[in-house]
Amino acid sequence: MPISAISSFPLPFSPLRGFGVARVLESKNPDYKKGDLIWGTTGWEEYSLIAEKEALFKIQHTDVPLSYYTGILGMPGLTAFAGFYEICSPKKGEYVFISAASGAVGQLVGQFAKLMGCYVVGSAGSKEKVDLLKNKFGFDGAFNYKEENDLDAALKRFFPEGIDIYFEHVGGKMLDAVLVNMRDHGRIAVCGMISQYNLDKPEGIHNLMCIVYKRIHIKGFAVFDYFDLYPKFLDVVLPYIRQGKIVYVEDIAEGLESGPAALVGLFSGRNVGKQVVVVSHE
């Protein structure tokens, strides 16, 4: 321990921070005793000092892999749950599109949507990921955005009647193409815009007038505002995992020294499934 998930908030002169799983060695907080398993904000290091203000949850259920608490049962899982059920107001039979759909959040949003009876299509950046979406996660369709010259045409192919719900992870050209394919009263949950983070100047989005014409609802959100939903989320998701109704794919890198390459790999889309770094098997 800890197993660190790749989602870092760098602070100057300190190890990168990310969501990880760890065992308590010592605690001055009476709620945590030696030996307890926790997940929350840990450092990219073998031993972490965790301040009380950090996100921290005690792990109660250990019949699933502990690494799941960096993903499907941790921050990305709760992100998918809050984003889909609280922001998207989904209804049975609706048309759902998810970008970066094979990531930790996307794969779960798609499975939630399928369980609700929606039609679900995802985009990803390799054949391997597209196959995963269709064959492992049960999406109705999936495409490799790198192989599409015209994203608008690709979306029209999969959504001839338009999109009710877009779960946004990438921004840029994809968002612009989605806007013209949204249906009236469509909802866009903005979880991230990874295509834009490292640009000197973000791309211009030209189709925002669709927001007026189609009365579209767009909402940015962060999991930090939804931590109170965590118990309810576990009640829903743990049974699905145990029954095999929801599956989960991780991309596991071994050793703290593999962390930097794993982080850089996220931006080129090298990882397949949730990127996890095993710091210690204990």
Add this chain to the structure above:
Amino acid sequence: MPISAISSFPLPFSPLRGFGVARVLESKNPDYKKGDLIWGTTGWEEYSLIAEKEALFKIQHTDVPLSYYTGILGMPGLTAFAGFYEICSPKKGEYVFISAASGAVGQLVGQFAKLMGCYVVGSAGSKEKVDLLKNKFGFDGAFNYKEENDLDAALKRFFPEGIDIYFEHVGGKMLDAVLVNMRDHGRIAVCGMISQYNLDKPEGIHNLMCIVYKRIHIKGFAVFDYFDLYPKFLDVVLPYIRQGKIVYVEDIAEGLESGPAALVGLFSGRNVGKQVVVVSHE
């Protein structure tokens, strides 16, 4: 009659349609009898045939100018009411910015916001309009966007602590500047984007990543979805008008022949207040 408001939806080979006030001369619908006053979708013509599917409301209160039913007591008024109270979730003390603020909708949104105890600033396109916002409608501040080289700097001058609510009428560069000045959990009600309608290609908006960072909520809306609120709206607004707590400014053009110039004037911002065309004083 009718008095036609300038908000047209052109149909081929028929007069322009807009919201107007008229007196019933003949009706096959038992709900409307000869002599009744109505407001709703009328033609730019002296005599209109109104189909049942059109928006149509009977005028019950005639102690206010009838032209008000093309504006503050009609479609723009209900737009302001639904947009502000239903979309913006306003709270006392919040920071509110309104673009195209001297128009029929903007002037009313600003007054609703002041009545709620918000800090309100509007933008407009002439000194005359800016003076109107500050001196007639009681805005806390107003500026002429045509005189600002740097809209971001202008917004920071008026909103050093950021914007909670943006009532959007214009789009383009103004929206881009507003996004970076929004506060966390800010709300943007998108009523229109008039700066973009006549461009071959709409301007690119570059600051949408703020939606994620600040968990911003953006919602496009159309008054057509809120007609059921009309009775409640009248109950709120009519007393305010009678007590002088809400004021209203119209720009009245005389005669049907003045209609085309009045319509074109909207796009250059020539009108001050709600543009109305008097077709007949009856």
